[in-house]
Amino acid sequence: AQSVAQPEDQVNVAEGNPLTVKCTYSVSGNPYLFWYVQYPNRGLQFLLKYITGDNLVKGSYGFEAEFNKSQTSFHLKKPSALVSDSALYFCAVRDSEGSSNTGKLIFGQGTTLQVKP
Amino acid sequence: EAQVTQNPRYLITVTGKKLTVTCSQNMNHEYMSWYRQDPGLGLRQIYYSMNVEVTDKGDVPEGYKVSRKEKRNFPLILESPSPNQTSLYFCASYLRASGYTFGSGTRLTVV
Numbered sequence: 001a002q003s004v005a006q007p008e009d010q011v012n013v014a015e016g017n018p019l020t021v022k023c024t025y026s027v028s029g030n031p032y033l034f035w036y037v038q039y040p041n042r043g044l045q046f047l048l049k050y051i052t053g054d055n056l057v058k059g060s061y062g063f064e065a066e067f068n069k070s071q072t073s074f075h076l077k078k079p080s081a082l083v084s085d086s087a088l089y090f091c092a093v094r095d096s097e098g099s100s101n102t103g104k105l106i107f108g109q110g111t112t113l114q115v116k117p
Numbered sequence: 118e119a120q121v122t123q124n125p126r127y128l129i130t131v132t133g134k135k136l137t138v139t140c141s142q143n144m145n146h147e148y149m150s151w152y153r154q155d156p157g158l159g160l161r162q163i164y165y166s167m168n169v170e171v172t173d174k175g176d177v178p179e180g181y182k183v184s185r186k187e188k189r190n191f192p193l194i195l196e197s198p199s200p201n202q203t204s205l206y207f208c209a210s211y212l213r214a215s216g217y218t219f220g221s222g223t224r225l226t227v228v
Contacts, residue, residue: 043221103148103211107159
């Protein structure tokens with residue numbers, strides 16, 4: 001079965017420091033991986049995705065993520081955190097093409113990022 | 118503007134009182150789905166629809182119904198809401214070429 005794990009409920013980082021939000025996945029075929037961010041009382045905003053190609057994916061707001069096939073990971077990173085980056089972050093993987101539910105996104109449980117001044 | 122519109126944004130209701138959360142998309146996407154978001158559980162799929170008149174259960178369908186009579190609309194129906202359906206609900210549409218578009222969410226409280 002496909003699954004996504006975000007091992008940290010919360011990540012705390014000081015403003016200006018680099019941040020990493022971890023994500024590991026399990027899929028039977030080639031993974032299509034996504035990161036979304038949710039600010040308080042807001043909907044889901046797309047940050048970036050990996051479909052194929054370069055393992056380092058650049059996205060919105062200065063975020064990037066590195067796809068590591070051998071470690072089945074897709075960690076979200078940013079070189080210098082901002083207080084405004086504080087939010088809830090979700091990693092997601094798309095169900096395999098062989099499934100009848102080919103549009104299904106499987107989400108991790110979410111990681112709250114707190115950036116302190 | 119391409120978007121998925123959910124209504125209402127906030128809803129407080131009582132146990133057993135039927136309610137409908139509407140979802141509409143203007144992108145002509147065939148695939149639409151509903152998710153619920155709960156703390157520590159992420160988003161879980163409730164129902165999905167591959168096209169008009171084609172719907173199927175997701176991972177947590179109990180207590181919910183959906184319909185897809187036309188491509189743009191995909192309402193979520195709670196025939197007899199219970200407190201364990203208190204949650205944040207998201208509608209989404211999907212097209213392989215353009216990806217996913219999520220609605221702004223509906224925060225439902227059942228008392």
